[in-house]
Amino acid sequence: MLKLKNVNTFYGNIQALRNINIEVAKGEIITLIGANGAGKTTTLMTISGVVPPRTGEVIYDGEPIHKKSPDKIVKMGISQVPEGRLIFPDLTIMENLDMGAFLRNDSAGIKEDMDHAFELFPILYERRKQLGGNLSGGEQQMLAISRALMARPKLLLLDEPSLGLAPLIIRQIFEIVKKINKESGTTVFLVEQNANLALKTAHRGYVMENGEIILSDTSEKLLANEDVKKAYLGL
Amino acid sequence: MDYFLELFFSGLTRGSIYALIALGYTMVYGIIELINFAHGEIYMIGAFVGLTVAGVLTSFGFPATSIMVLASMAAIVYAAAYGYTLEKIAYRPLRSAPRLSPLISAIGMSIFLQNYVMLAQTSDFISFPSLTPEFAFLDKYSSTIGSSDFLIIVVAAVVMVLLTLFIKFTRMGKAMRATAQNRKMAMLVGVNVDQVISVTFIVGSSLAAVGGVLIASHIGQINFFIGFIAGIKAFTAAVLGGIGSVPGAMLGGLILGWTESFCTGYVSSDYEDVFAFALLVIILIFRPSGLLGKAPIQKV
Numbered sequence: 001m002l003k004l005k006n007v008n009t010f011y012g013n014i015q016a017l018r019n020i021n022i023e024v025a026k027g028e029i030i031t032l033i034g035a036n037g038a039g040k041t042t043t044l045m046t047i048s049g050v051v052p053p054r055t056g057e058v059i060y061d062g063e064p065i066h067k068k069s070p071d072k073i074v075k076m077g078i079s080q081v082p083e084g085r086l087i088f089p090d091l092t093i094m095e096n097l098d099m100g101a102f103l104r105n106d107s108a109g110i111k112e113d114m115d116h117a118f119e120l121f122p123i124l125y126e127r128r129k130q131l132g133g134n135l136s137g138g139e140q141q142m143l144a145i146s147r148a149l150m151a152r153p154k155l156l157l158l159d160e161p162s163l164g165l166a167p168l169i170i171r172q173i174f175e176i177v178k179k180i181n182k183e184s185g186t187t188v189f190l191v192e193q194n195a196n197l198a199l200k201t202a203h204r205g206y207v208m209e210n211g212e213i214i215l216s217d218t219s220e221k222l223l224a225n226e227d228v229k230k231a232y233l234g235l
Numbered sequence: 236m237d238y239f240l241e242l243f244f245s246g247l248t249r250g251s252i253y254a255l256i257a258l259g260y261t262m263v264y265g266i267i268e269l270i271n272f273a274h275g276e277i278y279m280i281g282a283f284v285g286l287t288v289a290g291v292l293t294s295f296g297f298p299a300t301s302i303m304v305l306a307s308m309a310a311i312v313y314a315a316a317y318g319y320t321l322e323k324i325a326y327r328p329l330r331s332a333p334r335l336s337p338l339i340s341a342i343g344m345s346i347f348l349q350n351y352v353m354l355a356q357t358s359d360f361i362s363f364p365s366l367t368p369e370f371a372f373l374d375k376y377s378s379t380i381g382s383s384d385f386l387i388i389v390v391a392a393v394v395m396v397l398l399t400l401f402i403k404f405t406r407m408g409k410a411m412r413a414t415a416q417n418r419k420m421a422m423l424v425g426v427n428v429d430q431v432i433s434v435t436f437i438v439g440s441s442l443a444a445v446g447g448v449l450i451a452s453h454i455g456q457i458n459f460f461i462g463f464i465a466g467i468k469a470f471t472a473a474v475l476g477g478i479g480s481v482p483g484a485m486l487g488g489l490i491l492g493w494t495e496s497f498c499t500g501y502v503s504s505d506y507e508d509v510f511a512f513a514l515l516v517i518i519l520i521f522r523p524s525g526l527l528g529k530a531p532i533q534k535v
């Protein structure tokens with residue numbers, strides 16, 4: 001479904017991604033793990049078209065998308081829950097969700113999906129008229145995920161959804177990610193530093209270091225890998 | 236009391252114009268965090284286009300009211316085209332450059348446009364015809380409010396209501412609010428941010444053009460430098476209200492207009508600008524982000 005081929009991405013003169021090759025099959029949950037500054041966020045931003053690659057290709061559903069603008073990429077079915085959640089602070093929860101559906105105009109379907117988000121996260125319904133800026137970290141993460149789902153994505157990119165959240169909420173969020181993947185067949189590309197949890201959630205994983213993919217395998221094998229254990233699982 | 240009302244309305248008239256121009260500063264700042272120093276020149280160009288069109292139409296013997304409408308429309312189209320082009324050539328290429336670069340580019344464009352109009356037109360004041368129809372129902376009140384004051388106040392109010400509705404309820408308005416709050420996230424939900432920025436410049440320039448034609452017809456003369464002075468005042472109004480805030484620009488404009496009008500009326504007309512800037516300083520001491528502004532300004 002998604003294929004990164006020899007992708008090199010730069011910030012000015014600084015190279016953040018080196019020859020990245022990643023493949024994601026339809027219906028999969030894959031995870032990309034790595035330390036701070038490895039290039040995980042950059043990988044997602046490259047896929048979303050916010051930081052286009054200098055060389056290499058990003059192929060989605062058989063079509064090259066690395067020269068497309070972010071709005072075209074969203075339109076094709078790729079949504080991102082970015083690092084730091086980036087909730088619109090002066091919009092209410094409902095308005096934030098509505099922004100997630102910016103490119104849709106089936107108001108009945110949008111309403112339906114909003115109700116679905118409220119079912120998934122009842123707390124969002126209780127706070128629906130509150131401004132995004134006044135939500136707790138956990139609530140913001142729930143809202144960010146729901147907002148991304150409002151676009152009815154085929155591929156969902158998640159950037160460190162566990163960051164700064166209490167263990168209980170993290171578990172709840174990962175359960176929902178699995179549920180979304182199972183029930184609506186949404187493909188999930190999960191970026192995490194919490195390697196243990198990520199590998200337990202995903203089918204396959206990639207390990208990134210200094211802008212390069214140094215390992216890729218099924219989750220079980222990565223969880224059993226001595227190097228991964230030492231570097232990312234704290235064992 | 237009559238004198239008070241007279242000052243009240245003349246302040247409201249001025250303030251309405253400041254607000255119309257201030258909106259352009261504040262909207263652009265809200266979206267791309269740039270102080271568009273050339274915005275005053277867009278207003279000035281609007282006034283010149285209005286004058287040219289009014290001159291031609293007058294020679295064809297059109298009635299004043301239709302001249303006013305057509306001249307304003309021409310000014311809007313022209314100013315919008317200038318604003319759009321300005322962003323495309325002077326700011327867009329610098330979007331990822333250090334913050335100072337687009338600011339310098341803005342100052343450069345301001346100087347360029349002033350000199351361009353000075354060379355293309357003249358450096359002298361040119362008289363601008365009064366295009367305001369006489370409103371008979373205002374006859375009784377002619378000592379407190381003139382027809383052109385009335386027209387300016389009403390037009391500005393209508394325009395500002397329309398703008399507010401546009402921002403609140405249209406799809407483009409939503410895209411603008413989202414972009415102002417978080418540009419990256421706006422992209423990630425599918426907003427075409429380039430388009431939003433262009434529309435912001437077009438809308439801001441159109442408002443300035445309306446202000447330009449109205450005030451030129453009210454005062455009766457223009458030259459290439461009017462954009463500089465009005466621009467600084469309107470920028471002050473935008474900062475006063477909280478730069479980036481649309482209602483703030485409206486409020487800031489009115490407060491500035493009244494301050495100038497009452498202070499010159501009751502104290503002394505020699506210090507008009509002193510009062511305006513003293514007010515700015517006082518408000519910024521107590522509310523560093525302006526009256527309706529949000530986060531403290533750290534990005535100028």
Ligand SMILES: Nc1ncnc2c1ncn2[C@@H]1O[C@H](COP(=O)(O)OP(=O)(O)OP(=O)(O)O)[C@@H](O)[C@H]1O
Nearest residue numbers: 011014016034035036037038039040041042043193
């Ligand atoms: N806007 C930017 N300008 C310049 N360099 C950047 C920018 N964003 C990221 N980088 C650099 O690119 C590299 C990769 O950063 P990236 O944010 O992709 O890492 P990450 O794996 O997401 O890290 P983290 O786990 O801390 O979020 C880092 O060296 C970082 O300093």
Ligand SMILES: [Mg+2]
Nearest residue numbers: 040041042083
């Ligand atoms: Mg990151």
